[in-house]
Each structure stands twice: as structure tokens, then as C-alpha cells.
Amino acid sequence: xxxxxxxxxxxxxxxxxxxxxxxxxxxxxxxxxxxxxxxxxxxxxxxxxxxxxxxxxxxxxxxxxxxxxxxxxxxxxxxxxxxxxxxxxxxxxxxxxxxxxxxxxxxxxxxxxxxxxxxxxxxxxxxxxxxxxxxxxxxxxxxxxxxxxxxxxxxxxxxxxx
Amino acid sequence: xxxxxxxxxxxxxxxxxxxxxxxxxxxxxxxxxxxxxxxxxxxxxxxxxxxxxxxxxxxxxxxxxxxxxxxxxxxxxxxxxxxxxxxxxxxxxxxxxxxxxxxxxxxxxxxxxxxxxxxxxxxxxxxxxxxxxxxxxxxxxxxxxxxxxxxxxxxxxxxxxxxxxxxxxxxxxxxxxx
Numbered sequence: 001x002x003x004x005x006x007x008x009x010x011x012x013x014x015x016x017x018x019x020x021x022x023x024x025x026x027x028x029x030x031x032x033x034x035x036x037x038x039x040x041x042x043x044x045x046x047x048x049x050x051x052x053x054x055x056x057x058x059x060x061x062x063x064x065x066x067x068x069x070x071x072x073x074x075x076x077x078x079x080x081x082x083x084x085x086x087x088x089x090x091x092x093x094x095x096x097x098x099x100x101x102x103x104x105x106x107x108x109x110x111x112x113x114x115x116x117x118x119x120x121x122x123x124x125x126x127x128x129x130x131x132x133x134x135x136x137x138x139x140x141x142x143x144x145x146x147x148x149x150x151x152x153x154x155x156x157x158x159x160x161x162x
Numbered sequence: 163x164x165x166x167x168x169x170x171x172x173x174x175x176x177x178x179x180x181x182x183x184x185x186x187x188x189x190x191x192x193x194x195x196x197x198x199x200x201x202x203x204x205x206x207x208x209x210x211x212x213x214x215x216x217x218x219x220x221x222x223x224x225x226x227x228x229x230x231x232x233x234x235x236x237x238x239x240x241x242x243x244x245x246x247x248x249x250x251x252x253x254x255x256x257x258x259x260x261x262x263x264x265x266x267x268x269x270x271x272x273x274x275x276x277x278x279x280x281x282x283x284x285x286x287x288x289x290x291x292x293x294x295x296x297x298x299x300x301x302x303x304x305x306x307x308x309x310x311x312x313x314x315x316x317x318x319x320x321x322x323x324x325x326x327x328x329x330x331x332x333x334x335x336x337x338x339x340x
Contacts, residue, residue: 020311021281066187152259153339159331 029119172201184227
């Protein structure tokens with residue numbers, strides 16, 4: 001990866017935009033890459049503007065990959081004010097915005113963002129704004145909660161002599 | 163132990179517990195079996211079969227990430243002071259068996275209901291301290307909560323094992339058997 005691209009990614013993730021769950025979202029899309037254990041989820045809220053339904057705000061969560069975070073941060077800014085059709089027409093290289101062309105090993109980061117966006121825009125509205133209960137791939141959350149039960153043996157160590 | 167290009171990955175992970183998270187975050191290495199590495203591989207070998215990554219640059223990234231991780235750690239003595247002031251919430255991310263065997267008074271076992279409560283009700287500015295067994299997995303949890311906007315998340319350095327040794331010897335130390 002070029003130093004220039006790395007610098008842009010570093011700058012983008014220094015102050016990422018639109019991170020976090022969105023209460024009462026109109027649409028949620030989750031996409032996971034089982035091959036690498038990545039997951040990206042996007043929340044979208046619409047509004048009426050000039051008689052059209054446009055994207056009022058989009059937020060996201062991503063675990064693991066800083067390029068995906070950078071692309072998602074830029075993409076959620078770029079799609080604001082667009083109709084779902086206009087947003088769906090955007091290609092991965094457009095979503096990565098000012099990051100510019102991504103090297104081959106990073107292209108799937110932008111595709112991950114595009115996939116989450118498509119899943120949100122083409123999916124059904126969630127009930128009560130809740131995310132799907134089963135992410136498609138392991139995340140940090142899977143590693144930390146809920147704690148696994150069963151098959152764990154605790155072996156106490158003898159007290160150390162003073 | 164000095165970590166360098168010829169260090170085995172098991173030693174890299176021992177010296178830098180957050181190395182796998184750092185490697186995956188920037189280089190997509192170590193996320194799962196298909197992009198993972200063997201503990202017996204050297205860092206140099208891992209870099210060579212991943213597009214000939216510059217091993218010095220990778221090492222720098224691991225060290226920088228480790229320094230960032232270090233800022234998230236809280237020493238047992240510092241946590242003891244926070245507890246005296248009752249100014250931190252303690253969240254234990256170990257298994258229920260471990261928690262029931264030994265835990266710090268006032269700590270809460272992370273469960274699905276507790277996770278929901280934390281996410282929906284706990285102030286994002288509140289001090290939150292993650293407790294694990296030996297300080298190696300708690301940083302993942304800390305990263306998760308940080309990613310959700312919690313501004314004051316720390317992870318107990320050395321986990322409850324260090325707490326037993328440095329603060330409360332009445333809490334027995336343990337190891338996990340199979």
C-alpha cells in the first residue's frame with residue numbers, strides 16, 4: 001500500500017464520521033466476510049425532501065479493518081441527501097471517495113461497504129430499529145459476550161509463600 | 163525478550179498481546195484460518211507470504227499499536243484507588259465458571275442482558291474497567307466499547323490474576339484446564 005493512501009486512511013480514521021448504532025433506523029444492512037472474519041453493519045434514516053425520499057443520515061459499525069472504517073466513514077457522508085436509487089448506483093470506487101483507487105488487497109474493503117449499503121437499501125425496514133440478531137461473521141462482540149459456558153475447568157494455584 | 167523479524171509469532175503475541183488485532187486491522191492478517199499464521203512461523207515468513215510486506219514497517223505498526231493499547235491499561239493499584247472512590251464500573255468478561263470461582267467484589271459478569279443495559283443506559287462518559295483473566299483478551303472488549311462511544315474505558319493490566327497478586331491475595335489465582 002502506498003504511503004499516500006496509508007496517510008489518507010490514517011487521517012480518515014483519526015476522526016471517523018457516523019460511527020455507532022442508530023436508534024429508530026429505517027433500514028439496516030449487515031455484511032460479513034467469512035473468509036477474514038470481518039463484519040460491517042450500516043444503519044440508514046430517510047427523510048422527505050422535495051417530494052423524494054432521500055437519505056437523511058447513515059451510520060455504521062465495523063470491526064477489525066481500518067480501511068473499511070475509512071471507506072464507511074467517507075461513504076456515509078457521500079450518500080447523505082441521495083435517493084436510495086442514486087446511492088445504489090454508486091460503485092465501490094466512488095464510495096471510497098477521496099481515498100482514491102484502492103490496491104487489490106484492499107478493494108474488498110470498499111466492496112464490504114457497498115454490500116452493507118445494498119443490504120440496507122434493498123432490505124426490509126427492521127422492527128424497532130434493532131440490528132439482526134445473528135451477525136454473519138465473528139466479531140469482537142462474539143469474542144467477548146456472552147461468556148461461553150461448559151467444559152471449563154478451574155484449577156486453583158497453591159498460594160505463594162511469603 | 164527482544165522481538166524482531168526472526169521471532170516466532172507465538173513470541174510476538176506473547177510480547178504484544180494486541181498484535182493480532184493490529185495485524186488484522188491494517189494488513190488483514192490473522193483474522194481466521196485462511197489469513198492466519200502459525201505460532202511457529204516467524205514474523206519475516208508471515209510478511210513474505212503476505213505480498214512481501216516490509217517487516218520493519220509491520221514491526222513498527224505492532225509496537226505503535228501496543229503503545230496505544232498500553233494507554234488503555236489501568237494498573238491494579240490505580241483501580242484499587244478508583245474503587246475506593248466508587249468511581250468506576252467493573253465489567254468482567256471471563257466465563258461464568260471463572261467469575262463464580264473468583265471475582266472482584268462489585269464487578270459485573272458481562273452477559274447479554276448486561277450488554278444491552280450498558281449499551282442503552284450507561285453514560286458514555288462513565289469510567290468502565292474491563293477485567294479478564296490475565297490481561298490478554300480484555301483489550302478486545304475495551305476496543306468494542308470504545309467503538310461504541312464509551313470515552314473512559316480501561317482494561318485491568320494483568321487481569322484478575324494481577325489483582326490477586328498485587329491487591330487482594332485472598333482471591334485465589336487459577337489456571338484453566340481442559
